[in-house]
Amino acid sequence: MLVIHRRIAPQAIWAAEIHLNFDARSKSRLRCFAADGEDVGLFLERGQPPLHDGDCLQAEDGRVVRVCARPERLLQVTCANALELNRAAYHLGNRHVALQIGDGWLRLLDDHVLLAMLEQLGATVEALEAPFQPEHGAYGGGHHHSHQGEEGFNYAPRLHQFGTAR
Numbered sequence: 515m516l517v518i519h520r521r522i523a524p525q526a527i528w529a530a531e532i533h534l535n536f537d538a539r540s541k542s543r544l545r546c547f548a549a550d551g552e553d554v555g556l557f558l559e560r561g562q563p564p565l566h567d568g569d570c571l572q573a574e575d576g577r578v579v580r581v582c583a584r585p586e587r588l589l590q591v592t593c594a595n596a597l598e599l600n601r602a603a604y605h606l607g608n609r610h611v612a613l614q615i616g617d618g619w620l621r622l623l624d625d626h627v628l629l630a631m632l633e634q635l636g637a638t639v640e641a642l643e644a645p646f647q648p649e650h651g652a653y654g655g656g657h658h659h660s661h662q663g664e665e666g667f668n669y670a671p672r673l674h675q676f677g678t679a680r
Contacts, residue, residue: 515553518579520572521562528570529577530554533584536612536623536646539565548579563650583645587624588614590640591632602637612648621646 516530530548538544544556556571565571567583593599603620606613611628614621622628624641632639 515555516548516577516579517555517557517574518571519557519574521558521565522570522572522578524568525570525578525580527578528580530573530579531582532579533582534565535584535586536564536648539581539583549582554579564647566647567645583647585643586646588621588642588644588646589624589629589632590642591620591622592618592638592640593636598636602632602635605631605635612646614646614648621648 530550530552532546532548532554534544534546538546541556542558542560542562546554546556548554558571565581567581569581571579571581573579591599591602593602599618599620603613603615606620606622606628609628611622611625621644623646629639
C-alpha cells in the first residue's frame with residue numbers, strides 16, 4: 515500500500531496519480547487507488563483545505579503522487595445580469611451549498627431540488643461534466659457559528675469531531 519502523510523509543493527515529475535472527486539479530495543483519511551491500481555492510504559493533517567487538481571503529495575517511500583480532480587456531474591448557472599446571478603448565489607449560499615465561482619457563472623454539484631429553485635429564480639442552468647473546485651470558505655475551516663468572546667475560539671473545523679472536549 516502506498517501510504518501518504520504529507521502535502522508538498524507542486525512537482526514537475528511524479529510517480530503516481532490519484533483521481534478523486536471533490537468529496538474524496540476533502541477528506542483527510544481515505545483509502546483509494548492510484549491510476550495504475552495500487553492501493554493508497556491517505557493520512558493527511560486534519561483541518562486543511564481540500565486537495566486541488568495538480569497538488570502533490572509525498573508517500574512514505576519517497577514517491578511523489580499527483581492529485582487529479584475527477585470530473586463529476588455539475589450544474590452551471592448563468593443569468594441575464596449580475597443582479598440575478600448575485601440573487602442565485604445568495605439563495606444557494608443560504609442553503610450552505612458548495613459553489614465554484616467563475617466569471618459570470620456558478621457551478622454546484624447536480625441536485626434536482628436546487629435545479630428547480632434556480633429555474634424558478636429565472637436562472638439558466640446547464641448540466642455538465644467537469645472537475646469541481648468550490649470556494650473553501652472565508653475562514654479557512656468548516657462551517658461554524660461564532661460565539662463572540664468565546665475563549666480560545668478556533669475556526670478549525672471542530673463540528674462533527676465527536677468525543678473531543680471543548
